[in-house]
Amino acid sequence: MNLLATGLRAWVVQRATALYLAAFAGYAFVQLARAGVPTHAAWRAWLAEPGHWVAMALAVVSLLLHAWVGMRDIVFDYVPRLAWRLACLGGVLLVLAAAGLLAFRALLEAAAWA
Amino acid sequence: MEDSDDRAVARPRFLNPLAIHLPVGAVASILHRLSGILLFLALLPAAWLLSLSVSGEAGFAAARAFLGLAGVRLFLGLLLWAFLHHFLAGIRFLLLDAGRGRDLAAARRLAWLVNLGAPLLALLWVLAGGWG
Numbered sequence: 001m002n003l004l005a006t007g008l009r010a011w012v013v014q015r016a017t018a019l020y021l022a023a024f025a026g027y028a029f030v031q032l033a034r035a036g037v038p039t040h041a042a043w044r045a046w047l048a049e050p051g052h053w054v055a056m057a058l059a060v061v062s063l064l065l066h067a068w069v070g071m072r073d074i075v076f077d078y079v080p081r082l083a084w085r086l087a088c089l090g091g092v093l094l095v096l097a098a099a100g101l102l103a104f105r106a107l108l109e110a111a112a113w114a
Numbered sequence: 115m116e117d118s119d120d121r122a123v124a125r126p127r128f129l130n131p132l133a134i135h136l137p138v139g140a141v142a143s144i145l146h147r148l149s150g151i152l153l154f155l156a157l158l159p160a161a162w163l164l165s166l167s168v169s170g171e172a173g174f175a176a177a178r179a180f181l182g183l184a185g186v187r188l189f190l191g192l193l194l195w196a197f198l199h200h201f202l203a204g205i206r207f208l209l210l211d212a213g214r215g216r217d218l219a220a221a222r223r224l225a226w227l228v229n230l231g232a233p234l235l236a237l238l239w240v241l242a243g244g245w246g
Binding site: 015018019022025038040043044047063067070071074092095096098099100102103105106109110 | 147150151153154157158160161162164165167168169170171174175178197201204205208211
């Protein structure tokens with residue numbers, strides 16, 4: 001995929017991920033409200049369910065793409081100098097890569113429970 | 115063209131941001147961006163907490179203890195507002211994309227609903243003891 005994801009494709013990615021994230025957030029909220037006091041055992045059991053695991057993995061990917069397009073738009077709008085713009089985009093990519101790595105390592109760890 | 119110099123003189127010399135009256139839709143839009151930045155900044159700590167929470171019983175307890183700290187709670191309240199605003203304003207943008215609520219009055223009503231709804235819902239959640 002084109003890293004900068006410009007134009008119509010970025011627009012579609014932003015909307016599609018927004019729809020998924022909104023649905024996921026709604027579901028997660030209901031689950032959280034039902035669960036009451038969170039315990040390690042309950043968290044493990046929740047994540048060990050394949051449907052929840054897949055939903056989480058999709059949410060992580062959606063979040064990374066959504067955040068990239070959004071932050072990219074903001075940087076393009078407010079950082080006109082090319083060097084600064086590239087530095088900002090690099091910083092955003094670095095943060096997203098680190099967060100993604102941490103999240104996926106966690107998900108892999110959780111997958112081993114199932 | 116001869117009066118172009120006069121017009122140049124009449125232009126404002128400096129920008130007074132307090133004198134700008136933003137329409138309510140612009141406020142919703144700016145806050146959508148601002149809340150997006152806040153949520154982006156929360157991504158790395160959130161991923162760290164996720165990995166801590168699956169690392170075992172002790173890690174999970176540590177993550178819970180961290181989220182229970184008073185200073186962290188303050189940030190969580192701010193993030194809750196950011197999430198709610200981003201969520202509601204995002205739905206408004208999706209509706210506008212779909213051609214719904216496009217006439218000015220409806221778009222403004224929705225913007226008011228978003229701008230006031232997000233802090234209200236966040237406050238309600240905190241007051242209802244949603245943090246547990």
